[in-house]
Amino acid sequence: MADVLMPRLSDTMAEGVLSHWLKKQGDPVRKGDVLAEIETDKATMELEAYDEGVLERLLVPEGATVPIGQLIAVIGDGHHAAAAPAVPPAPAPPPAGPGKPATAPEPGTPTAAGTQIRTSPLARKIAHSHGIDLATITGTGPGGRIVRADVEAAAASAEGGPAAVAAASPPPEPGQAAAAAAADGQADDEEVPLTAVRRITARRLTESAAAPHFYLTGVIDAGPLLAFRAEANDRLAAAGAKVSVTDLLVRACAVTLRGHPQVNSSWGGDKIILHRRIHVGVAVALDDGLIVPVIRDADRKSLREIAAEARVLAERARAGKLAPQEFTGGTFTVSNLGMFGVDHFTAVINPPEAAILAVGAATEEPVIRDGQLAGRPTIKLTLSIDHRVLDGATAAAFLRDLKDTLQEPLRIVI
Amino acid sequence: MAVISYRQALHDTLRAELARDPAVFLIGEEIGVFEGSYKITAGLLAEFGPDRVRDTPISEEGFVGAAIGAAMLGLRPVVEIMTLNFTLLAINQIVNHAAKMHAMFGGQVSVPMVIRTPGGGGQQLAATHSQNIEVWYAHVPGLKVVAPSTPADAKALLAAAIRDDDPVIVLENLALYNTKGEVPDGEQVAEIGRAAVIKPGRDLTVVAYSRASVIALDVARQLEDDGVSIEVIDLRSLRPLDRDTICASVRKTSRAVVLEDDWLSYGVGAEIAATIQEGAFDFLDAPVRRVAAAEIPLPYAKPLERAALPDAGALAKVIREVLDATRFAR
Numbered sequence: 039m040a041d042v043l044m045p046r047l048s049d050t051m052a053e054g055v056l057s058h059w060l061k062k063q064g065d066p067v068r069k070g071d072v073l074a075e076i077e078t079d080k081a082t083m084e085l086e087a088y089d090e091g092v093l094e095r096l097l098v099p100e101g102a103t104v105p106i107g108q109l110i111a112v113i114g115d116g117h118h119a120a121a122a123p124a125v126p127p128a129p130a131p132p133p134a135g136p137g138k139p140a141t142a143p144e145p146g147t148p149t150a151a152g153t154q155i156r157t158s159p160l161a162r163k164i165a166h167s168h169g170i171d172l173a174t175i176t177g178t179g180p181g182g183r184i185v186r187a188d189v190e191a192a193a194a195s196a197e198g199g200p201a202a203v204a205a206a207s208p209p210p211e212p213g214q215a216a217a218a219a220a221a222d223g224q225a226d227d228e229e230v231p232l233t234a235v236r237r238i239t240a241r242r243l244t245e246s247a248a249a250p251h252f253y254l255t256g257v258i259d260a261g262p263l264l265a266f267r268a269e270a271n272d273r274l275a276a277a278g279a280k281v282s283v284t285d286l287l288v289r290a291c292a293v294t295l296r297g298h299p300q301v302n303s304s305w306g307g308d309k310i311i312l313h314r315r316i317h318v319g320v321a322v323a324l325d326d327g328l329i330v331p332v333i334r335d336a337d338r339k340s341l342r343e344i345a346a347e348a349r350v351l352a353e354r355a356r357a358g359k360l361a362p363q364e365f366t367g368g369t370f371t372v373s374n375l376g377m378f379g380v381d382h383f384t385a386v387i388n389p390p391e392a393a394i395l396a397v398g399a400a401t402e403e404p405v406i407r408d409g410q411l412a413g414r415p416t417i418k419l420t421l422s423i424d425h426r427v428l429d430g431a432t433a434a435a436f437l438r439d440l441k442d443t444l445q446e447p448l449r450i451v452i
Numbered sequence: 453m454a455v456i457s458y459r460q461a462l463h464d465t466l467r468a469e470l471a472r473d474p475a476v477f478l479i480g481e482e483i484g485v486f487e488g489s490y491k492i493t494a495g496l497l498a499e500f501g502p503d504r505v506r507d508t509p510i511s512e513e514g515f516v517g518a519a520i521g522a523a524m525l526g527l528r529p530v531v532e533i534m535t536l537n538f539t540l541l542a543i544n545q546i547v548n549h550a551a552k553m554h555a556m557f558g559g560q561v562s563v564p565m566v567i568r569t570p571g572g573g574g575q576q577l578a579a580t581h582s583q584n585i586e587v588w589y590a591h592v593p594g595l596k597v598v599a600p601s602t603p604a605d606a607k608a609l610l611a612a613a614i615r616d617d618d619p620v621i622v623l624e625n626l627a628l629y630n631t632k633g634e635v636p637d638g639e640q641v642a643e644i645g646r647a648a649v650i651k652p653g654r655d656l657t658v659v660a661y662s663r664a665s666v667i668a669l670d671v672a673r674q675l676e677d678d679g680v681s682i683e684v685i686d687l688r689s690l691r692p693l694d695r696d697t698i699c700a701s702v703r704k705t706s707r708a709v710v711l712e713d714d715w716l717s718y719g720v721g722a723e724i725a726a727t728i729q730e731g732a733f734d735f736l737d738a739p740v741r742r743v744a745a746a747e748i749p750l751p752y753a754k755p756l757e758r759a760a761l762p763d764a765g766a767l768a769k770v771i772r773e774v775l776d777a778t779r780f781a782r
Contacts, residue, residue: 046772046776105776105779106776107773107776107777158736158737158738158778159733159734159735159736159737160706160734160735160736160737161737162734163734163735178779179738179777179778179779180777183777185737185738185777185778185779186706186737186778187778187779187780187781188779
């Protein structure tokens with residue numbers, strides 16, 4: 039018998055979502071077979087079997103969020119396959135009848151549901167000293183073992199949480215309370231559980247809020263840039279290739295960053311890290327979050343290479359198939375919302391990078407040229423900067439040079 | 453305090469003990485004219501003469517027996533056996549005689565003998581010259597087994613072994629001879645049977661001895677950067693075993709991993725794990741894990757030898773697994 043545990047698939051991973059089982063209960067498995075797809079912080083990764091045998095039990099339903107180390111399946115010799123249901127039913131509610139306090143069953147004693155409570159000795163000791171019934175606690179250790187953290191969480195919520203309120207006033211009949219809550223909840227609000235991507239997006243952007251930001255906005259005459267793009271695409275049409283405004287921006291930022299190493303840097307806590315290589319991230323919207331695939335060494339790649347790579351990365355991002363090295367290690371980020379008709383916005387820095395460029399739509403604006411009023415396509419660029427790393431004049435010089443590059447687009451490619 | 457090698461610390465201590473007590477003498481293969489296979493006894497024949505530094509034929513059972521007799525009659529022999537593997541040729545003398553005399557003669561005699569011998573693999577010396585069978589001796593009442601991991605302990609534990617009235621096996625390690633460390637000046641005599649907390653920590657206890665202690669300390673320092681606070685216990689003595697220090701640590705950290713160079717089954721780690729569940733059961737939040745050598749005769753080929761011996765990567769992986777299994781939050 040071999041236990042299959044939720045693996046740690048990245049350094050920052052604390053839990054994974056079991057998105058799909060690719061094997062069924064009872065299937066024979068060989069070493070290296072893919073058992074399931076697991077959604078981690080940002081990517082969907084394959085879980086391979088390390089053992090050979092028969093997949094006897096699948097212990098986690100699809101879509102469930104599982105902490106690393108928890109038992110999710112059992113590979114055995116096939117003799118126990120029929121013994122357990124494929125996926126366990128939802129745990130039975132704690133057996134707490136009105137007026138009769140629940141008693142903690144002896145550990146290891148079968149409960150009414152026929153399952154055993156697994157607990158570490160320390161967890162049992164702490165539960166006993168707090169008077170907590172182990173049957174009311176969901177274990178998050180291997181095989182559902184209750185560990186110290188589970189008991190401490192239960193004790194904390196019992197002291198400071200709703201339980202304290204309930205103790206002060208007569209508790210409502212459980213049925214009534216549940217019905218009322220359900221009616222309230224369903225009427226106006228819907229609770230959407232966080233996906234792994236949503237959660238990590240929230241965490242990363244909250245980190246960013248700790249950085250003191252300042253913003254610089256500039257306007258470019260986008261006429262030459264759009265003309266250049268049209269011409270480039272005419273030439274590339276025969277080869278089936280196409281260049282977007284974002285691709286031009288990525289390359290323009292990359293070549294401009296070469297002359298502004300301070301902008302191609304990151305905040306290192308007690309130091310500033312200047313990056314010799316230029317890796318430009320491009321923010322890509324997903325259905326349920328945001329991800330920033332990274333084009334490495336963007337200053338050393340041709341426009342066509344950048345365009346091809348950006349398209350592949352964006353497709354892989356939307357499919358949730360990006361490998362960790364494809365969305366980490368960026369040194370600067372471009373976020374373009376022009377295609378949505380947004381004129382101007384400020385972007386949140388992707389930590390620990392020092393700056394991010396927010397790009398609005400190209401819009402026809404009245405401008406005065408040589409004393410004459412004329413309509414010109416313009417784009418508003420806004421740089422968000424981490425003030426711990428960069429000061430205004432340094433960032434302004436970068437934005438000035440970036441504008442010059444974009445307004446003379448031949449400089450993007452030479 | 454000087455920084456010297458483990459080898460130098462052993463040499464200096466032998467020299468100091470020879471000078472201090474005329475009852476002390478050295479005996480073993482190639483220790484005199486050749487100055488020792490690992491040069492621990494360099495210069496001592498010239499300084500103390502052939503009565504105090506005695507070369508022997510290749511005859512482990514013979515010269516260990518001679519040392520036992522000398523010890524029973526009041527001398528303090530320090531036997532060098534070229535490697536731990538060759539003690540097997542003398543195991544009857546060690547286990548059936550040295551370990552038993554004091555009890556079987558009703559306390560009328562004791563055997564104040566030291567056997568110095570290096571164990572350990574990793575030197576491409578192949579299966580018969582790379583074993584960690586110290587646990588065979590640690591199993592036997594009547595013997596003491598110490599295993600210094602640092603030059604300072606090499607000095608203090610060897611001195612303590614020479615002055616102890618019972619037979620003591622001093623387990624050295626081939627991989628440690630060239631390691632360096634600070635060694636306090638002057639006379640240093642350790643208390644045999646006392647483990648050392650060589651790095652205090654809060655989150656997990658790693659128990660190790662000899663070479664493994666050095667690895668454990670390295671891993672603990674690396675994990676410190678990740679916000680994990682590891683307590684490292686260097687056993688220093690396998691018999692007597694300092695169970696109190698081990699259990700006190702686990703009562704604090706609630707997680708324990710043993711790193712040992714010997715084989716897993718029936719090894720030192722098994723004894724530590726049993727000690728912890730006897731002395732700190734209610735404080736454990738996860739099963740005690742053991743990181744030990746692969747259960748095969750150690751291969752000669754370098755990549756296979758490396759794969760078979762426990763290393764820092766294997767220890768760090770198991771530590772992370774234990775932390776994950778207990779929802780350790782940094």
